[in-house]
Amino acid sequence: MLVQVALVSQTDQISFSALTRVAAALQKQVTRDVSPIWDVQATVDAFANMSDVPVGYWPVTISDEDLGDAAGIHEDKEGQPFALVQYSYTWSLTASHECLEMLVDPFGNRLVAGPSLQSGQGRVEFLVEVCDPSEDVAFAYKVNGILVSDFYTPDFFAPTAVPSVRYSFTGAIKAPRQILKKGYISWHDPVSDEWFQQVYFGNAPVIRSLGKLTANPKENLRGLVYRHTPERMAAKRAPVAAKTTSAAKASMKSQEAAGAAKAKQLQRRIAEIVRQFNR
Numbered sequence: 001m002l003v004q005v006a007l008v009s010q011t012d013q014i015s016f017s018a019l020t021r022v023a024a025a026l027q028k029q030v031t032r033d034v035s036p037i038w039d040v041q042a043t044v045d046a047f048a049n050m051s052d053v054p055v056g057y058w059p060v061t062i063s064d065e066d067l068g069d070a071a072g073i074h075e076d077k078e079g080q081p082f083a084l085v086q087y088s089y090t091w092s093l094t095a096s097h098e099c100l101e102m103l104v105d106p107f108g109n110r111l112v113a114g115p116s117l118q119s120g121q122g123r124v125e126f127l128v129e130v131c132d133p134s135e136d137v138a139f140a141y142k143v144n145g146i147l148v149s150d151f152y153t154p155d156f157f158a159p160t161a162v163p164s165v166r167y168s169f170t171g172a173i174k175a176p177r178q179i180l181k182k183g184y185i186s187w188h189d190p191v192s193d194e195w196f197q198q199v200y201f202g203n204a205p206v207i208r209s210l211g212k213l214t215a216n217p218k219e220n221l222r223g224l225v226y227r228h229t230p231e232r233m234a235a236k237r238a239p240v241a242a243k244t245t246s247a248a249k250a251s252m253k254s255q256e257a258a259g260a261a262k263a264k265q266l267q268r269r270i271a272e273i274v275r276q277f278n279r
Contacts, residue, residue: 005060008049014091023046025096034100073102081107093137101132108222114126134173139180159176
């Protein structure tokens with residue numbers, strides 16, 4: 001089934017031109033990179049206002065309001081997914097992250113069985129969040145010069161590492177169920193009925209028990225885990241290195257300049273053709 005995603009800005013800090021360039025980058029990422037790996041088909045289009053979004057689209061909305069822990073993927077009262085993105089200079093990376101996770105697991109309840117990372121546990125159920133283990137800007141890549149998120153492949157849940165197998169799109173993840181700096185992974189142990197995480201928000205990855213969790217009414221597993229992972233937003237709120245911010249700005253500006261130059265060339269060519277046919 002073809003999914004239609006709407007990219008909408010609710011901040012004056014993003015021009016509609018920049019919004020359309022990011023939408024084009026996300027469309028290419030989904031079509032070229034994600035679809036062959038995760039078997040999802042989607043369109044990504046930019047809209048100037050939420051009221052312009054046709055019924056049936058899944059919105060990804062960028063806001064400069066302080067969203068706090070509300071940032072992420074949610075469901076409307078009809079149970080359809082939408083995402084809230086906090087504006088920053090790396091907003092394209094966050095929009096990519098939320099878009100990909102929404103496409104691979106729209107309703108936040110997808111589980112994949114695999115060997116536990118915790119000694120003494122057997123097979124457990126991992127919550128599918130394709131960008132979280134390598135979500136930091138250090139592991140991102142560019143599409144059309146726009147910063148987008150790395151994501152893991154289905155082989156991420158393989159029992160053992162195999163040479164030449166891709167565990168994430170960029171290759172930053174080198175082994176099954178590996179998490180990188182500022183990343184995390186969550187799983188449910190059916191024997192104890194407890195939830196566990198491996199998190200890498202400090203100097204090294206650590207495993208912790210979240211205990212037996214109970215979801216709120218209409219809350220999916222992803223939302224349940226969000227509530228018990230406060231560090232996920234703290235890591236995103238941490239100041240981004242000046243070098244990274246400058247690079248993100250320069251990338252956006254270079255794409256704008258390249259697009260403008262190409263547009264001028266095309267406009268000149270159109271004018272030439274019109275003159276030729278109207279002599």
